[in-house]
Amino acid sequence: MLHKKRKLLKNQEGLTLIELLAVIVILGIIAAIAIPAIGNVIKNSRFNAIKSDAIQVISAAKLYVSENGVKSQLSYNDLKSYIDDQDSKLNTSHKANPQFSVSVSTNNSDGKTVYKFTGYGADGDVKIRFNNADLKTINAAKRSNIKPGDDGVYTIGK
Template sequence: MKKMRKLLKNEKGLTLVELLAVIVILAIVAAIAVPAIGNIIENSRYNAVKADATNVLSAAQLYFTDEASATTVTVQQLKTSNYLESSGKILDTVSIAKGKPNTITTSAIKFSGDKTVTFTAASMEKINADITKGSDIKTGQEIK
């Protein structure tokens, strides 16, 4: 009998209460982390579209330097002339206007779900000055 009691007292493992406490703690951490990760993803997608626009503007600047008489250039022309490898989400039909500074105008570009960004005569400086977060945009964002 003494041997049996000794064996029962030496049992190791988790009780049901301890297991439930761990599950509750993990659920609380997940409830906090999931929305934060979603916001980070939306911000990254928004910043990626802005980076696409700045890449197109940089390629257009090189094009206008080589082709001094040109006043506009399309993304397709930049790709064909090997000034731009990829335009990301910027459509090939988008036109860049030569000026001081060069500007880009696009239709609405979807970056996450139903969220869009539109560039209206946006220069490199205006795009870089935009501090809006993608997760804060409700229906659409315009950079002009």
């Protein structure tokens, strides 16, 4: 019995250096493919977080108008009680006094109220400038379809 175990142990072989090197090369190739893809996912999620905050501001403007009546221009001070801005990505450089607004107008053709957001948002290295962007434009915006400007800022709206 002991003789068989010794013979079994002698026949076992470890990995050769070439096999180990092949595994390391394969892992390196996988990492080279996966890391940029993960970086893209992170940037897209930051882009969508900023868009979400802009949509929240438009929703707050709708609540304000339903409670207080139509006002042509709504500022942060008008909307601050309607906005949950604890983790807001809008105007991160102006936390004490965010500089954004929502213009409110009535569409003459169908009588609907139109809300257009103007402001700036940043999350990490992703920055978005909103220029009179309505809800439809903000929802349709995708980072892959918009090229950032020379200053690295994406622009949504006209």
